[in-house]
Amino acid sequence: MSHTDAPNQRQDAELPALGFTGTLRFLWVQLTSMRTALMLLLLLAVAAVPGSLFPQRPAGPGIVDDYISDNPAAGEWLDRFQMFDVYSSVWFSAIYLLLFVSLIGCVFPRAVKHAKALRSAPPRTPRLLSRLPEYGKVVLESTGPSPRDAVDQAAKILKKRGYRIQVRQEAEGNASVGAERGYVREIGNIVFHLSLIGVLAFMAAGSMLSYRGQKILVEGEGFANTLVAYDAFTPGSAFSEQKLNPFSMTLDSFEAEFDRESDTHYGQALDFTAVLGVRHGPGEPEQTTELKVNHPLDIDGVRVYLVGNGYAPEVTVRDGIGNIAFQGPVIGRAEDQVYTSLMVIKAPDSEPDQLGFVGFFLPTAYTGEDGVAISIDPELLNPELNLNSYYGDLGLDTGEPQNVYVLDTDTLTELNSRNLEAGGITLSPGESYELPEGKGSIAFDGVKRFVGLDIVYDPAKWGVGIFAVLAMLALGVSLFVRRRRVWVRGTTDPNGYTTVEYGLLARGESFGLREENVALRRQMERTWPVQAPKDADDAEGGPSTSDYKPPSGHDAHPVDIQAAMPAIHRPPESKPNTTENRPE
Amino acid sequence: MSNLKHSPGSAPRTPDPLRRPGRRQVLVGLAGIAALPVLAACSSDDPLAAQAGNADGKNYIAGDGSVLEIRPDERGEPVQFSSTLFSGEPISTDSLVGDPAVLNFWYAACAPCRVEAPDLQALHEELEPQDVRFVGVNVRDTVATAQAFERNFGITYPSVEDLNGQVLLAMTDYVPPQAVPTTIVLDRQGRVSARILGIAERSTLRTLITTVLGEQA
Numbered sequence: 001m002s003h004t005d006a007p008n009q010r011q012d013a014e015l016p017a018l019g020f021t022g023t024l025r026f027l028w029v030q031l032t033s034m035r036t037a038l039m040l041l042l043l044l045a046v047a048a049v050p051g052s053l054f055p056q057r058p059a060g061p062g063i064v065d066d067y068i069s070d071n072p073a074a075g076e077w078l079d080r081f082q083m084f085d086v087y088s089s090v091w092f093s094a095i096y097l098l099l100f101v102s103l104i105g106c107v108f109p110r111a112v113k114h115a116k117a118l119r120s121a122p123p124r125t126p127r128l129l130s131r132l133p134e135y136g137k138v139v140l141e142s143t144g145p146s147p148r149d150a151v152d153q154a155a156k157i158l159k160k161r162g163y164r165i166q167v168r169q170e171a172e173g174n175a176s177v178g179a180e181r182g183y184v185r186e187i188g189n190i191v192f193h194l195s196l197i198g199v200l201a202f203m204a205a206g207s208m209l210s211y212r213g214q215k216i217l218v219e220g221e222g223f224a225n226t227l228v229a230y231d232a233f234t235p236g237s238a239f240s241e242q243k244l245n246p247f248s249m250t251l252d253s254f255e256a257e258f259d260r261e262s263d264t265h266y267g268q269a270l271d272f273t274a275v276l277g278v279r280h281g282p283g284e285p286e287q288t289t290e291l292k293v294n295h296p297l298d299i300d301g302v303r304v305y306l307v308g309n310g311y312a313p314e315v316t317v318r319d320g321i322g323n324i325a326f327q328g329p330v331i332g333r334a335e336d337q338v339y340t341s342l343m344v345i346k347a348p349d350s351e352p353d354q355l356g357f358v359g360f361f362l363p364t365a366y367t368g369e370d371g372v373a374i375s376i377d378p379e380l381l382n383p384e385l386n387l388n389s390y391y392g393d394l395g396l397d398t399g400e401p402q403n404v405y406v407l408d409t410d411t412l413t414e415l416n417s418r419n420l421e422a423g424g425i426t427l428s429p430g431e432s433y434e435l436p437e438g439k440g441s442i443a444f445d446g447v448k449r450f451v452g453l454d455i456v457y458d459p460a461k462w463g464v465g466i467f468a469v470l471a472m473l474a475l476g477v478s479l480f481v482r483r484r485r486v487w488v489r490g491t492t493d494p495n496g497y498t499t500v501e502y503g504l505l506a507r508g509e510s511f512g513l514r515e516e517n518v519a520l521r522r523q524m525e526r527t528w529p530v531q532a533p534k535d536a537d538d539a540e541g542g543p544s545t546s547d548y549k550p551p552s553g554h555d556a557h558p559v560d561i562q563a564a565m566p567a568i569h570r571p572p573e574s575k576p577n578t579t580e581n582r583p584e
Numbered sequence: 585m586s587n588l589k590h591s592p593g594s595a596p597r598t599p600d601p602l603r604r605p606g607r608r609q610v611l612v613g614l615a616g617i618a619a620l621p622v623l624a625a626c627s628s629d630d631p632l633a634a635q636a637g638n639a640d641g642k643n644y645i646a647g648d649g650s651v652l653e654i655r656p657d658e659r660g661e662p663v664q665f666s667s668t669l670f671s672g673e674p675i676s677t678d679s680l681v682g683d684p685a686v687l688n689f690w691y692a693a694c695a696p697c698r699v700e701a702p703d704l705q706a707l708h709e710e711l712e713p714q715d716v717r718f719v720g721v722n723v724r725d726t727v728a729t730a731q732a733f734e735r736n737f738g739i740t741y742p743s744v745e746d747l748n749g750q751v752l753l754a755m756t757d758y759v760p761p762q763a764v765p766t767t768i769v770l771d772r773q774g775r776v777s778a779r780i781l782g783i784a785e786r787s788t789l790r791t792l793i794t795t796v797l798g799e800q801a
Contacts (some may be wrong), residue, residue, distance in 0.1 A: 224749025227762045228689055228723055246756045248749055282753045317729070323735065326692075327728035346693055349732035399699035399783060 026285035031098065031173045032105030040099040047095055051086035054078060058085070100200050107193040112184045118137055121166045125487045132487075134502030134517040140498040141529035147490030147498050150528065151175035154488040154500065157523050163486060176489040182507070188477030195471035202463030208238035210458040217251040217310045218329045218450040223304070224248040225455070243457070247299045252288065254309060254449040258378055267338065267377055274306055274451045291451075299460060308452025310334040311341055313361050313385055314445040319350030319434040320438055326350070329448045332361040333405055338375040343387065344393050344407045345442075354394045356407045359387030359424070361447075373426070385427040385444050389416040389435055415439060483507040484516065497531065500524065649782035652759065653792060654775075656799060662774030665754035667744045669729050675719065675744060677774050684796040685717040685770040688784070689752070689761045690743075691724035692733040696783045697765045701737040703786040704767075707793070708741050716793055723764065771796045792793045 018026060030036055055063040065083045068185025070076035082089030129135055145153065148169065155165045155177040163179035170176055213230040217222050225231050225244050257271040274291040278299060291297050297304040312329035319325040325347040345357035364377035365384035373386055391411035396402060415436055418424050422436045432443035488502040502520060506513045524530065590770060654660075666676035688704055690697040708718040721745030723729045744751055755761060759768065759776040769778040769792045778792040 084677040163623050219602070221746025222750075223755040224756075226749060226752040226760055227754055228752055228764055228766065240762050241756075241762055243784050244756065244760075246753050250748060282757075319732075321734060325729040325732045328726035347732075348698065349692055349729070351736065396693065396695045399696045401695055404693065555761050 001072075016270040031102050032109075034106070037099065037102045037106060040095055040102060043094050044092075044099060047092050050083050054083045054086070056084060056086060058087070066346070067320040078273045096200075100197060103193060104197055107190060107197070111190045114317055115192060116184075116245060117186070118183055119365070122485060124181040125168060125176040125178050125489060126503065129487055129489060129501045129503035132505050134504035134513050135502070136521050137499065137501045138521070138524050138528070139531045139533075140500065142497065144498050144528045144530075146556060147173055147492055147500075148175040149490075150357055150498055150500050151177050151488060151490040154490070154524070157520070157527065158486055158488070161520075170489075172492075174489065174491045176487060179486040179488075180484070182481050182483030183482045184357050185478050185481040188474040188479075188481060189479075191283055191474035192471050192478055195467045195474055195542055198467035199464050199471065202467060206236070206458050206460035206464065209460060210236040210456070211242070211243065212457070213309075213455045215453045215455060216308075216331055216450055217249075217453060219251050219254060219448045222248060222250040223453070230455075244459075245300045245302050247302065248279045248282075248283050249299075249304075250286075251275075252277055252413070254451055256309060256378070256449070269337075270380065272306060272451075276304075276308075296456075302455060302457045305454040305456065306451055307454045308334075309341060310450055310452075311361055311363060311380075311383075312448045312450045312545060313343065313383070314448060315345060315431075316443040316445055317345065317347040317350060317355055317357075317387075317440060318442075319347070319355065319440045320349050320353065322378065323351070324441065326353065329450070331404075331450055336375075337378065339378045340375040342405065343385065344405055345387075346396070346404075346519070347440075348394050348396045348409065350440055353439060354396075355435070356390040356394055356409075356412055357387045357425075357442065358390070358407045358409070358528055359385065361385055380447060384428055385425070387416070387425040387427070387442070388414065388418075389425060389439075389442070391412055391435075391439050463550060482512055486511060486516075486520070500528075639717060649780070650787070651778065651780050651792070653778045653795070654759070656777075659771065659775040659777060660758050663755065663758050663770060663776060664774075665751050667746060667751050669742045670722070670730055670745050671742060673742075675742070675771075676785055680717055680719070680770065681774045682714040682772060683717055684772060685719060685774070686789070686793065687719055687721055687768040687770065689721045689723055689764055689766045689768075691722055691764065692729050693724070694764045698733075698737075699764060699765075700783045700785075701733070701739065703789070704784065705737060705739050705741075707786060707790060710790075711793060711797075714797060716797065717741075719744060721751050723747070723749065723752065728764070769793055769796055771799060 044557055055067050057064050067084075068079060071078075078084065082091070086092055121244055126132065130137075140150065144150065151167060152175075158165050158177065158179040161181070163181040164183070165177050165179045167175060167177045211234065213233040215229065215231050225247050227233060227241060227244070252275040254275070255271075255273045256269060257273075259265050259270050262268070272293050276289050276291050276297070278289050278297065279286050280300060289297055291304065291306045293306050296306075311332050311334075313332060314329045315326070316324055317326040326345065326349070330343060330345050332339075332343050334341050339361075341361040341363075343357065343359050343361050346409045347355040347357075360375075362375035362382075362384045363375055363379060364375055364381040365373045365386075366376045366382070367373045373384060390407065392412035394402075395408055395411060395454050402408070414420060416422050416425050425433050425442065427433060427442070427444035429444050431447055432441055434441045479494040484507065485505045486502060488500060491499050493499045493502070502524075504513050504517055504520075616685065639728055649662060662681065663677050666674065666678075669675050686704075688691075688700075690701075692698075708716075718741035720739070720741060722743050723746050725733070725747075727745065730745070733739070734743070746752060752761060755768070759779050761768065761779075761781075763781045765783065767780040767784040769789075771777040777796050780789065780792075
């Protein structure tokens with residue numbers, strides 16, 4: 001029916017039924033239902049897929065930029081839908097926030113319910129214990145205790161086995177005990193879910209308070225924990241400059257150890273050690289510390305990781321007039337295992353023309369037959385600089401930020417390269433080279449080493465760790481602890497003998513219920529003078545301790561509530577799982 | 585979900601507690617819920633955060649040109665540091681007290697530093713007769729590289745060598761630089777009166793200095 005047919009009636013029919021609060025309540029119930037939680041979990045898994053299909057900014061912003069420039073049309077739209085920031089995108093956040101709201105809405109009522117269950121007595125004793133999935137019966141000799149005493153003793157046995165018990169006196173001198181164990185299972189379940197919420201809460205706190213930055217430090221250089229000193233910096237959403245601890249450090253030296261014994265892994269890196277002088281604040285004394293890979297420094301809660309290293313050749317560039325235009329170490333980006341390092345040198349203050357150099361630094365240079373030099377070892381056995389030179393406008397004077405590892409040669413004129421008559425520049429330490437056309441010179445003064453540091457502050461990390469461990473422990477508890485109920489009833493049989501009947505019921509799956517039956521029976525036989533079963537008819541109930549048959553068929557059915565009801569009509573096929581006690 | 589189970593007229597008007605809500609109500613509610621994480625995730629225009637996912641490889645934290653000016657009664661303690669100029673002479677904040685001072689954090693290969701350098705030099709020349717002290721703080725370069733920059737741009741005010749960041753660190757107690765370049769104006773007592781993150785525009789900086797010049801020591 002369309003809206004125009006009966007808009008008023010439609011309104012009348014709807015609005016009184018559920019007001020605003022009613023709608024909210026309805027949505028809340030829907031959101032916190034198990035079905036919705038599972039759907040959201042599934043959706044979360046699906047939503048994570050683009051994260052593995054497209055390059056992600058946090059992992060490698062450069063790759064994303066390349067991807068967008070390769071696919072300009074699609075890339076722009078993918079970017080608009082945050083396909084390159086999947087895990088921080090609005091839609092991904094929406095799913096997991098809904099999931100956790102759903103989780104919270106589900107777990108808290110459940111915790112309250114369980115807290116009540118903890119204080120309540122074990123359920124009533126069913127009238128017919130023989131209908132329970134596991135059932136047993138023992139008839140005692142005349143020397144045995146009275147039914148009530150027997151039940152008291154059975155209660156003690158159960159208590160010792162970890163059950164919560166309640167003894168009930170019944171008519172005609174009979175008695176029964178109701179027992180339940182495995183409450184920890186539900187506690188484990190609830191703690192697991194609460195821990196997940198804890199993990200999320202601390203992760204959220206972490207993403208707000210944390211910061212992370214990178215810094216490359218050449219031997220002899222220092223770093224002060226201020227924004228200006230970072231090469232790159234990622235603040236948390238609640239970051240403020242005041243949160244930076246005012247520590248500082250200096251790289252005194254760096255040592256790399258390479259494998260010199262193995263045939264197969266010759267030259268592979270074995271160990272890196274950076275020696276740092278650390279000051280915890282302005283004016284504090286300097287402490288010398290070693291920094292190794294995977295052994296971060298902890299400076300007042302800020303962790304400093306050694307994540308990279310390489311060579312920084314020291315060069316001096318003189319301009320056409322003869323003045324030094326640039327002097328100092330230049331970071332070489334190691335491209336492979338033998339530290340073939342990409343070099344970009346910019347001398348924007350050289351006159352009359354700005355000078356730029358691009359090339360490689362080779363720690364151990366080896367020139368092949370084709371005349372191309374390559375590095376064959378990571379250590380400084382035959383260090384060599386192989387450079388091309390350019391002059392012109394480096395593009396720095398426009399104020400546009402520039403990648404320090406890229407020389408934009410579009411606006412530059414080539415001075416030296418393999419393709420030109422002048423050839424490329426090849427320098428060993430101590431050598432210098434006069435550029436063609438009197439443009440200047442470049443000297444290779446020496447080699448320093450540098451380290452790449454990852455500086456991370458995440459105050460909420462410990463909370464995440466603790467709750468993650470707690471979640472695993474609680475999950476273990478909820479998986480391995482079994483929740484079961486036992487009832488024992490003592491009666492007097494027509495012959496005047498005390499008869500003890502017992503029944504077991506598992507909540508959920510009933511693995512091990514049979515073993516519990518056997519164990520209980522064994523203990524009863526040990527406690528009381530039990531009559532040997534007279535014949536097969538009489539012996540219904542109770543497994544022989546020597547004759548174990550695995551339970552058959554219908555053990556994991558939801559017989560829970562039914563069986564706990566005293567008298568219930570049951571179809572014949574759900575006959576209790578009992579075995580006969582065969583006389584020897 | 586049927587909204588019209590009851591035909592008009594014969595429909596019972598009593599509210600039925602078990603009725604499911606109308607489609608419109610569900611949609612409004614869902615929109616509300618969907619908006620929650622959007623609101624929660626809404627990001628401020630944080631220029632620092634914007635640089636985080638950026639692959640420009642420029643290797644410094646850039647400023648956005650934002651200006652902070654502090655009223656005299658709200659300024660903090662006088663800035664304290666001592667260091668060495670590229671010329672080898674020692675410098676300390678004690679020697680700056682009494683006159684307004686301008687601290688400029690820079691290095692040679694920083695593109696915005698190269699843009700603002702001529703303006704800083706011009707202001708230095710213009711305000712030198714009024715005893716405004718300009719001091720550069722170089723955070724990256726060796727002496728020779730810094731001198732090449734100074735020669736190239738004709739910079740005549742001195743610069744501190746701060747490769748180890750000790751001046752930067754000292755500034756964290758006051759109004760810290762957050763970018764390269766950062767320009768900080770100190771009043772006659774040595775307190776931070778203004779800070780520019782990013783390129784210092786000439787007229788802006790002149791105004792900030794003029795404010796301090798007009799104050800009594």
